[in-house]
Amino acid sequence: MTDHAVENASAPLRWGVSLLPDLPVAQVAKLGAFAEEMGFDRCWLFDEGLATRELYVTLTALALCTERIELGPGITNPYTRHPSVAASAIASLHELSGGRSFLGLGVGGSLTLDPIGMPRDRPHQTLKEAILTVRALFAAERSTYEGEVFQLHQAYLEFADPSIPIWVAGRGQRVLTTASQLADGVSLDHIHRDFLGDQVALIRSASADGGNQIELAYSSTIVITDADLERVRRHMTYRLADSPPAVKEAIGLSEADAYALREAMVDGLDVAARLVRDEWVLPFVIHGSSAECAARILEISDTHGFVEFTVPVPDLAVAHETMSAAAEIAALIVSRTASTDTRSRPSRCDS
Numbered sequence: 001m002t003d004h005a006v007e008n009a010s011a012p013l014r015w016g017v018s019l020l021p022d023l024p025v026a027q028v029a030k031l032g033a034f035a036e037e038m039g040f041d042r043c044w045l046f047d048e049g050l051a052t053r054e055l056y057v058t059l060t061a062l063a064l065c066t067e068r069i070e071l072g073p074g075i076t077n078p079y080t081r082h083p084s085v086a087a088s089a090i091a092s093l094h095e096l097s098g099g100r101s102f103l104g105l106g107v108g109g110s111l112t113l114d115p116i117g118m119p120r121d122r123p124h125q126t127l128k129e130a131i132l133t134v135r136a137l138f139a140a141e142r143s144t145y146e147g148e149v150f151q152l153h154q155a156y157l158e159f160a161d162p163s164i165p166i167w168v169a170g171r172g173q174r175v176l177t178t179a180s181q182l183a184d185g186v187s188l189d190h191i192h193r194d195f196l197g198d199q200v201a202l203i204r205s206a207s208a209d210g211g212n213q214i215e216l217a218y219s220s221t222i223v224i225t226d227a228d229l230e231r232v233r234r235h236m237t238y239r240l241a242d243s244p245p246a247v248k249e250a251i252g253l254s255e256a257d258a259y260a261l262r263e264a265m266v267d268g269l270d271v272a273a274r275l276v277r278d279e280w281v282l283p284f285v286i287h288g289s290s291a292e293c294a295a296r297i298l299e300i301s302d303t304h305g306f307v308e309f310t311v312p313v314p315d316l317a318v319a320h321e322t323m324s325a326a327a328e329i330a331a332l333i334v335s336r337t338a339s340t341d342t343r344s345r346p347s348r349c350d351s
Contacts, residue, residue, distance in 0.1 A: 013301050015330055016042035016310035017323060018074045018219060021053040023316045028053065029061035031319045036069040038327045044074020044104060044310060047081075049112040056089045063097040070100045074187070074310075075169045077108030078130035079118055083150060084157075086130075087137040091160040099161070104187065105130060106169045110262060111238045124174040125149060131166060131182045138162050167217070171244060176202055181210030187217040187310065190239050190284040192247050200304045218300060219310035222326060223287035234273035235314045236281050237261050251280050290325070294332035 017035045021028040032043050043062060047055040055073055062071050071093065076086055086103060094101040107123035129147040136143035137157040145152040168179035169187040179186045180203045191199055200216065207214040221232040240253060241261045248258060257275070264272035286293045297309055311326040313319045 014041040014308040016308050018044040018312045020046045020314040021058045025053050025058050025061045029065040032062040033065045036066045038323050042070040047073045047076040072102035073104045075104040075106035079108050083130040083133040087134045102165045104167045109242050128178045177206040180206035181212050185215040189219040192283045215307045217308035218306045221285045222293050223285045231315050233276045234269040237272040294329045298333050
């Protein structure tokens with residue numbers, strides 16, 4: 001396998017990798033180092049509560065094993081982790097890593113919250129106040145904030161850095177509107193292809209209305225082989241169960257189907273995956289040959305102005321293969337853009 005270096009072209013398409021840390025911390029850290037070696041710019045780490053290793057312990061191990069790659073939660077939530085805890089943890093990681101951290105926030109999902117019986121109350125308001133609370137603490141000034149959900153009383157995080165970016169991942173209209181107006185970036189994850197344009201238009205409009213500059217990232221599984229399809233099937237279980245009603249309707253997923261998925265997830269994702277049909281999966285993923293996947297990623301990033309394509313790696317047993325295949329696709333994009341010279345943001349992964 002050839003080394004994948006980072007291009008210094010202007011406004012390049014960044015490549016991220018998102019790891020599900022369900023292996024021992026030391027093994028996850030080595031995979032983060034491999035991602036850096038392969039030329040990935042950013043490593044997002046799932047925060048799935050009891051289903052994974054502890055987020056900030058694992059991010060610390062990643063920071064100690066890497067030198068360049070940016071590190072952060074992909075994503076954490078304000079229900080299981082108070083925003084003051086998240087702010088302190090990320091500021092500490094930023095200090096330890098030499099300024100390489102970011103904070104990824106969301107409202108939490110079934111895989112994280114259901115096993116501990118924690119309701120997702122007022123998700124829009126909770127996320128909004130979490131962002132405002134973290135912003136206040138990142139300013140490294142004494143802050144007082146009186147929200148409906150969170151409060152600060154002359155709180156002070158002395159070692160914080162206002163430059164730490166806040167990213168939000170979500171799908172609901174109110175969550176995306178809030179993120180577009182208050183965050184630095186929005187990550188869209190496994191969005192049905194027929195709804196992607198509407199999501200981006202909403203974000204662009206909301207950020208303009210709020211006078212905010214927003215960056216966009218897109219994350220989707222790359223499916224080249226039948227084995228890839230089977231692996232993503234199990235991780236579509238919780239995504240499908242949490243999908244908005246319009247998306248469920250578009251793919252023919254009834255509320256009874258969604259309930260059955262949630263019930264089956266109690267016995268494990270492999271059990272729930274048996275209920276997931278191919279037609280429920282394919283509209284959410286990048287699928288085809290390597291060349292076809294490269295063309296699709298290029299089209300998506302050009303059409304919607306994404307600054308990053310994030311490769312999810314939920315199955316760490318095949319993490320090397322997944323990241324290597326993604327790096328090869330990135331190289332195909334570089335080759336295509338170099339030959340046509342029609343794209344203003346070539347990929348940063350080169351062979």
